[in-house]
Amino acid sequence: MSRDPVEPARAVVACAGHRELARRAAVQGMVLLRNEQAALPLPATVTRLALAGALADAPNLGDHGSSRVYPPATCTIRAGLRSALPGVSLVGPAEPADAAVVVVGMSHNDEGERIMNEDLSFLGFPLNTRPGRWLVGRLMRVLTRFGRGGDRVRLTLSPRDEELIATVAAAHPRTIVVLIGGSAILMEAWRTKVPAILMAWYPGMEGGRAVADVLTGAEEPGGRLPFAIPTSAGHLPFFDAAADRIEYDAWWGQRKLDRDGHPAAYPFGFGLGYTTFDMSLVSVHGAVATVDVANTGGRPGSTVVQVYAVGEVPQLVGFRRVALDAGAATTVDVDLDLTPTLFRDPGTRTWHPRPGSPRFVAAPHSMRDPSSR
DSSP: OOOOOSOOOGGGTTOHHHHHHHHHHHHHHOEEEEEGGGOOSOOTTOOEEEEEOGGGGOOOOOOSSTTOOOOSOOOOHHHHHHHHOTTSEEEOTTSOOSEEEEEEEOOHHHHOOOOOGGGGGGGOSOTTSHHHHHHHHHHHHHHHHTTOSSSOSOSBOOHHHHHHHHHHHHHOSSEEEEEEOSSOOBOTTTGGGSSEEEEOOSOOTTHHHHHHHHHHTSSOOOOOOSSOBOSOGGGSOOOOTTOSOOOOOSOOHHHHHHHHTOOOSBOTTOOBOSSOEEEEEEEEETTEEEEEEEEOSSSOEEEEEEEEEESSSEEEEEEEEEEEOTTOEEEEEEEOOOGGGEEEETTTTEEEEOSSOOEEEEESSOTTOTTOO
């Protein structure tokens, strides 16, 4: 595949169609991690909504390194809620309200690969040399300690964010935490103290409107976790931010949690919606799985059919999004990548099935869901 040599006109960039696509992508990527007592979507009876957290007002697009973009305008979460709820008063977290939204998490200052050559230009010698790389590594560790990009020194939120969540949750029973970030965030200090948690990632230039779509129920969160969120950093491979060299084996993430018998706070593939689904695996023929899917809830919605091959550890081998009206059912085919069920013969350099036939399972939320079958 080659790149289209025709450059689009400048007026096309961030046009209405582009912004709508960005908004839809953000909605479909958000992961609803917790929703007790049907805290979400926000009911129509809400007239006062408390909004807390500095990131509610930040056009937070993520990394300031190679992935940095410069949209002509970015909608913040506060602006998105104001637009979606014109009759609702947005108040401070200390004021009486029907519900509260706390926006916390990360920015490029916490986890971005943002140290550029111009940041270090005063050094006066090339940075792509061995001494240059060594010095850059040392400086990155120093800057990381002061919260300026690089590897995170903790997997939790900042103490200030955790204190904010606790304070708001104590005052407002219907508290929704919106998490901003690009990687796993440990939540053990507070996740059971709030009824709803939404992982919004870095939601992009239309992020504020997308978050408002999900909170109000105009859309449902459509994402599933691409990693596991553990209950303790000690359940993950050892990490040393100051190490010059370290070796890791094949045990990491959900694989390591499964092997060691540590249940995840939220497992790989997890994600809730605003309706319920039932699914069952009908058959697997070659590299295609056939799955029955039914929307058993009271509103239209979507799910992600996940097919796992169960061996030493479960491995995701295929997935497909399915949207259904309330009470509707369908049968879908899911294309499978069976590479995890194979092994490579180093002598012949060819791939072969592992001994024994793998068992396949279809899951509505994750392999660890009790309804998986």
